[in-house]
Amino acid sequence: MTFGMIGSGSWATALTKMLTDNKHIVNWWVRKEETIKHIKEKGFNPNYLSAAKFDTSLLVISSDIKEVIKNSDTLVVAVPSAYAAAAFEKLEAKDWEGKKVISAIKGLLPGKDILLNYYLQQEFDFPLDNYFAVLGPCHAEEVAQQKLSYLTFSGNDIITASEIASHFTTPYISTIVNHDILGVQYAAVLKNIYALGAGIAHGLDYGDNFLSVYIANAADEMAGFLKKFGVEHITVGEHDSEEDPITHRKTPNYAASVYLGDLLVTCYSLYSRNRSFGALIGQGKSVDTIIKETNMVAEGYNATKCIYNINKAVDAAIPIAETIYKILWENVKPQEGFKRIKQVLV
Secondary structure (H helix, E strand, O other), X not given: OOEEEEOOOHHHHHHHHHHHHOOOOEEEEOOOHXXXXXXXXXXXXXXXXXXXXXXXXXXXXXXXXXXXXXXXXXXXXXXXXXXXHHHOOOOOHHHXXXXXXXXXXXXXXXXXXEOHHHHHHHHHOOOHHHEEEEEOOOOHHHHHOOOOEEEEEEEOOHHHHHHHHHHHOEOOEEEEEEOOHXXXXXXXXXXXXXXXXXXXXXXXXXXXXXXXXXXXXXXXXXXXXXXXXXXOOOOOOOOOOXXXXXXXXXXXXXXXXXXXXXXXXXXXXXXXXXXXXXXXXXXXXXXXXXXXXXXXOOXXXXXXXXXXXXXXXXXXXXHHHHHXXXXXXXXXXXXXXXXXXXXXXX
16 A cells, blocks of 8 residues: 555545554655645754654655645545535546545544545545544554554445455554444544533633542443434443354444543543633633634634534433533533533533
8 A cells, every 4th residue: 555644634644654663665645845844954843742753765755735646546535524525626537536535533624524535425426335433542642652542443445444454453452343343433533522611611620529420421422322323332341252263252332432531542542632612611711812822723623513403403301512512612600511511411
């Protein structure tokens, strides 16, 4: 496989590190020429994960996205969801022909309220069978430090998903494969929303005892939403059979890693951008102030509105996610919002 990386943020940088650590040449789309120059000269991204060092002989960096796509057969899309449509605006359907796409986006396209696979299908007639997703639990900062982390690769074509996963497997990255392409993406969206809530709770000075109950209820709420989509393997402790006949391990239960694990790390970790964003909301700062002062936009911010709109049709019981939406978009005070959330926790 010849890999192309679309994006130059912390997650794109971490994924590029995994591939180059496995000696893959990576065609890397980086928008700013000054960033390209710095990476080529210094061997690290000056803006994100500066601790991650690269063998620059393995990097083919370009600000021309068409060139990167043309020279790659497998494309990793790791731009923030809010900027995905703008990144692709000059592309045509023929640019995507014969390509495989791995989405590393943990959000929905705002204004469209859709996952990346639906956007690619609508705009470029891109087939779902050539589309894959990579999710956590995995913070880019720990990848840079080569701390053991876990990735889940999902796709309808499980054989190709396994092949893709093998190229990212390193001594510090363990990979899991499943076919739940829609479930894992919606789970990633929802866990960011709940992490915003965890941050708000922290900013309001709620403690760990409350947070543990909050996260447990968020996990239950997320499972209820996902069941509306027919997602399987979302109950911890349930397995199709006692063990795999070849590996003699239990058959995978995706709730234990890509659902519950990713939710936990995003709600608890100090590396979590969504948690940090939420904490500032809980401390009384406005969304506009946070964006202006920190230049930080968390995926969960737009996701709250997207999920709120989607749920009008899904009709799942998601009072926690809906309340977080109202805090961020309808000017409900954080203190008042968490009074409502406390009433639904069990």
